[in-house]
Amino acid sequence: DAGVIQSPRHEVTEMGQEVTLRCKPISGHDYLFWYRQTMMRGLELLIYFNNNVPIDDSGMPEDRFSAKMPNASFSTLKIQPSEPRDSAVYFCASSLAGSQGSPLHFGNGTRLTVT
Amino acid sequence: AQSVTQPDIHITVSEGASLELRCNYSYGATPYLFWYVQSPGQGLQLLLKYFSGDTLVQGIKGFEAEFKRSQSSFNLRKPSVHWSDAAEYFCAVGAGNAGKSTFGDGTTLTVKP
Numbered sequence: 051d052a053g054v055i056q057s058p059r060h061e062v063t064e065m066g067q068e069v070t071l072r073c074k075p076i077s078g079h080d081y082l083f084w085y086r087q088t089m090m091r092g093l094e095l096l097i098y099f100n101n102n103v104p105i106d107d108s109g110m111p112e113d114r115f116s117a118k119m120p121n122a123s124f125s126t127l128k129i130q131p132s133e134p135r136d137s138a139v140y141f142c143a144s145s146l147a148g149s150q151g152s153p154l155h156f157g158n159g160t161r162l163t164v165t
Numbered sequence: 166a167q168s169v170t171q172p173d174i175h176i177t178v179s180e181g182a183s184l185e186l187r188c189n190y191s192y193g194a195t196p197y198l199f200w201y202v203q204s205p206g207q208g209l210q211l212l213l214k215y216f217s218g219d220t221l222v223q224g225i226k227g228f229e230a231e232f233k234r235s236q237s238s239f240n241l242r243k244p245s246v247h248w249s250d251a252a253e254y255f256c257a258v259g260a261g262n263a264g265k266s267t268f269g270d271g272t273t274l275t276v277k278p
Contacts, residue, residue, distance in 0.1 A: 054208070083265075092270045093255065106265070141208055152259060153199055154266060156208030 052076075056142050056157035064165055068130040071160045073142030074123055083154065084117055084127050085141040093141075099125065100147070132164045167192045167258045171269035178246050179277045186241040186272050188256035197259035198239040199266065200230055204252045212254075215239065226250070251276045 055074040063069055075082050083098040097107040102119045110117070114133070119125040129136055139161050143154040168191045178184050190196055197216045201209040213224025220232040230241045239256060253273045259266040 093268045095265070098265060143208075152197070153211045153214050154201075154209070154257075156201075156210070158206070158208045 054142055054144055054155050054157035056160050058160060059158065060161045060163075062163045062165065063132055065133055066131045068128065069132045069136075069162060069164075071127040071140050071162070073125045073127070073157060075125070075142070075144030076155055077123065079144035079146045079155070080122075081145045081147060081152070082119060082125050083143040083145075084125070085143065086138045087141060087159070088138045096127070134164045137162055137164050167196070167267045169256050169258050169267055169269035171256055171272050173272045174270070175273045175275070177275040177277060180248050181245050184241075184243045184246045184250070184274070186254050186256075186274070188239045188241065188269060189237050190239060190256070190258045191237065192258050198230075198232060199257040199259060200224065200228070200239075200241050201255045201257060202252050203255065203271075209255060212241070246274075246276055248276045248278065250274060
């Protein structure tokens with residue numbers, strides 16, 4: 051089991067540029083979550099998918115953020131245009147419904163810095 | 166709506182001392198409860214979980230937690246802390262099959278030599 055894989059690990063970009071974060075969930079998991087972590091706001095749920103369908107995107111900060119899950123093994127989180135306040139660590143997590151409380155399995159995150 | 170409170174932002178203990186991290190939750194039904202640990206530069210890793218049965222659950226790295234319904238608590242304990250336990254600890258309540266968890270703000274543990 052390779053775990054949840056995120057890329058890139060670090061991303062530095064200039065304000066106004068488009069940023070795409072990638073995630074490969076654990077094979078067989080049917081839920082996928084995107085979280086953002088900052089010192090000020092802690093761990094925030096941005097959006098989650100069930101069987102590739104977005105279920106709740108109420109945590110997405112604004113229209114500059116979008117997420118897709120074209121298939122069961124891949125998801126992207128896109129920010130366009132990026133702003134300095136988007137600087138954070140973005141985590142992807144996956145889980146298996148009904149699996150003893152469905153604990154989350156996290157990737158190692160993407161540290162985004164927008165200058 | 167579900168919520169989680171971790172009253173202690175930062176705790177410092179000496180190596181070898183015992184540890185208890187507090188967690189209080191609010192949830193309308195029988196909760197699924199989790200503790201995760203996050204080391205610097207890493208994602209969150211599951212320490213232990215409670216979803217039914219015995220209210221004292223054992224986890225990895227020598228941690229345990231006790232579910233107390235009457236107090237709406239799920240405190241994490243370890244009898245003897247090691248320097249490698251220094252990390253941030255998150256309590257979470259989940260909605261079971263819905264897969265969505267609500268996290269507390271975390272408690273940062275510092276271990277003194």
